[in-house]
Amino acid sequence: MTIPSTLGEVLAQQGVSRRALLKYSAYVASILALPAGASRVIAENLAKARRQSVIWLSFQECTGCTESITRSYSPTIEDLIFNLISLDYHHTLMSVSGAAAEHAREAAMRENKGKYIVVVDGSVPVKDGGVYSTIAGQTNLAMLKATAKDALAIVSVGTCAAFGGIPQARPNPTGAVAVSEIITDKPIVNISGCPPIPEAMTGTLAYLLSFGKLPELDHLGRPKAFFGETIHDRCYRRPFYDKGLFAESFDDEGARKGWCLYKVGCKGPIAYNACATLKWNGGTSFPIQSGHGCLGCSEPKFWDQGGFYTPLAAQAGVSGELVGTAAVAGAAMGGAAAWIARRHQRSHLAEVEALDRSPPAKSKG
């Protein structure tokens, strides 16, 4: 048997037909919001591409991101991504292999110098030299720097790797920081979320493989295809917001009728993510559909942005009041409310960052 050199040949050897690849490409084009006809191009490009070496580093994390991408049920069309990449190292999945796993990482780095992708989940503690999280006797900080040095690109999955996340929440005892605060000379894609939507992770990798470049990113380094609009913009409860119909508590008539959850703390207006369209658990539902407001987990500092059940309007100052006013104003104010919500988000983030700059200060090691 000849050794396959392209993904098309790899897939053929594994019994995956070109039609299956076309179906996968239709799925990728759909989640990436690419125009009609893109699926054919993706299929052709993937068939010609080489298998991509991926090194997955797990730092200060809860394993939720890995759980999200691998899931535990039967193989799905989305899982075809695992046939397209060579996952040469995954700290969590390979931890029982001990030193052999670390040798595999080093070998992958040597053999694919300048071509491998580093996926990171978890933030990186930098206080006291980074001693608060180590792997094989090496600090996360040192391992990240060494592994990123010859990488093609870095994908920070989860809010912890992308923005610091929960480990960075006040008072941030370990000095946790985002990957982008340490690595500044490599292309970085942030796939935020706690955890991130699996399709956002696999779709971004598929885009990289298909087109050999990063997808278009927003100002926070997130792919616009998944983070270009707020949860609120795409929420099926949005018509109720526009009509001024809100649940006032979790057991009132409004809640039972499925009205907008803005007044019970939903952060949908300031959270950029694709939960409302891609949904979770195989497209079954998402938090708002299950009756709970969005926590805004894909946004920086989401843990420190006030109570999960406190309405945005009540959280901070004048900008918040403006959002509240816009919410009550209803349909005519929809676009203005979105603009104000974005302004509110920036203003609120500035306030949170100002708090972070005050003692106790975080060390950057």
Add this chain to the structure above:
Amino acid sequence: MIRSNPIAESDRVPPTGLAVVLVREIAARLATFVATGEAAAIDLRSLPMTDGDRRELETILGQGDVSAILTVAGTSEIWETAISGVWWVRHRSVDGHVASEEIVVAHVPDILTTQPDDARDSLARLRSLIENDGAAVQSLRPLDREFAGQTQGGQ
């Protein structure tokens, strides 16, 4: 044929009117197709549709003469609507959930046609069967039955 998403609280939400708007867009795409032959696709998953909207759109478009079941990496349901040239393509994953769903305006959706690489591969397998005097019969089962049953994480 299963044609609805499972378990949806949004089932109880009445149609939002999106289906009616979509029909106008489909008409515009069909007009272009009739005039120029340019095919088009509208991705339904990217739209904030409730199941009520989906059902309404299905009712409006109706069922045409052709329907097909594709068993590749999960089941796909493809049917021409009562509007000739307008196809509904719903790809399901192995576990049954909807992976992608689109309205395709074309003579035939691309995925229904035989892919040239698959035909080449099949020819090679057929020749192998002939050369081995039937010994390779096992290898002639549809390729993607293997994919559907395989485990994750191939290296």
